[in-house]
Amino acid sequence: MDKRYHDFNTYLRNIYGCRVQKITIDAGLTCPNRDGTLSTEGCLYCNDRGSGTGAYARGFSVTDQLLEGKRVLSKRYKAKKFIAYFQSFSNTYAPLARLKKIYEEALAVENVVGLSIGTRPDCVDEPVLDLLSGYSEDYLTWIEYGLQSVHDRTLAFINRGHDVACFTKAVAITRNRGIKICAHVILGLPMEEKHHILETANAIADLKIDGIKIHLLYVVAGTKLEQVYLQGQYRCLQQQEYVDLVCDFLEHIPKDMVIQRLTGDPHPEELVAPMWSLRKAQTLSLIRQTLEKRDSWQGKFARP
Numbered sequence: 383m384d385k386r387y388h389d390f391n392t393y394l395r396n397i398y399g400c401r402v403q404k405i406t407i408d409a410g411l412t413c414p415n416r417d418g419t420l421s422t423e424g425c426l427y428c429n430d431r432g433s434g435t436g437a438y439a440r441g442f443s444v445t446d447q448l449l450e451g452k453r454v455l456s457k458r459y460k461a462k463k464f465i466a467y468f469q470s471f472s473n474t475y476a477p478l479a480r481l482k483k484i485y486e487e488a489l490a491v492e493n494v495v496g497l498s499i500g501t502r503p504d505c506v507d508e509p510v511l512d513l514l515s516g517y518s519e520d521y522l523t524w525i526e527y528g529l530q531s532v533h534d535r536t537l538a539f540i541n542r543g544h545d546v547a548c549f550t551k552a553v554a555i556t557r558n559r560g561i562k563i564c565a566h567v568i569l570g571l572p573m574e575e576k577h578h579i580l581e582t583a584n585a586i587a588d589l590k591i592d593g594i595k596i597h598l599l600y601v602v603a604g605t606k607l608e609q610v611y612l613q614g615q616y617r618c619l620q621q622q623e624y625v626d627l628v629c630d631f632l633e634h635i636p637k638d639m640v641i642q643r644l645t646g647d648p649h650p651e652e653l654v655a656p657m658w659s660l661r662k663a664q665t666l667s668l669i670r671q672t673l674e675k676r677d678s679w680q681g682k683f684a685r686p
Contacts, residue, residue, distance in 0.1 A: 405447065421543055485497060567596055
């Protein structure tokens with residue numbers, strides 16, 4: 383078996399017939415878990431950059447970021463088409479007029495063929511989804527909902543500010559609009575063991591969504607998790623532990639679900655632990671090797 387999981391690059395190549403790359407965009411938005419609506423502390427693992435680049439604060443517009451991303455990715459990967467990925471914080475959390483402006487600014491850039499909107503399940507409503515649905519007629523349109531776990535106890539501990547029911551509601555109101563749905567999950571969360579992770583995999587499988595991103599919980603400077611880690615109250619996963627859990631997870635989700643990510647990309651200057659998380663290529667290689675050793679694949683144990 384050549385492909386043991388349904389990777390995003392292959393999915394995009396099958397649609398467009400060429401290399402397609404995401405370009406990460408920081409649009410200067412915020413989050414209800416940061417601006418005081420729910421909390422000012424953010425999630426346990428999130429710092430005040432919100433997984434972003436800080437480009438907006440440095441004066442780079444959406445167009446500027448896309449043009450620079452095109453220049454770099456065209457050279458590095460020979461990419462010919464691009465998806466504008468609004469990543470930092472919650473990218474449906476702004477007045478509709480502002481969202482329309484930034485999305486359409488991105489789509490106006492040459493060879494941008496789609497949008498990917500990273501957000502929280504408590505930050506969508508019918509008008510926002512109607513807006514995205516309109517783009518889906520001409521552009522590949524994904525919405526990426528941060529879930530992290532299907533265990534409300536875990537979500538409360540990490541200060542997500544929403545429960546699992548909020549996520550399932552967001553999925554329900556997004557369906558049948560032409561918008562592809564991706565869920566984000568994190569492996570290695572405090573209080574979670576293998577059976578908790580497989581319960582998350584099975585619950586996501588049952589929802590029949592389009593894609594998933596699997597992340598490692600790593601410790602970033604300036605977060606509550608850093609404090610917990612430095613006090614000796616949290617142990618990071620070792621590399622092979624993580625690899626094994628990823629393979630377990632893949633075995634329990636449908637074979638047609640698009641795997642957008644198998645691990646994260648920590649900023650090296652912010653990373654506290656584990657340092658092996660910077661060796662992304664090695665981790666991906668180990669995942670492939672482990673699936674081969676198991677003679678396993680995505681969906682092997684997925685429920686019908």
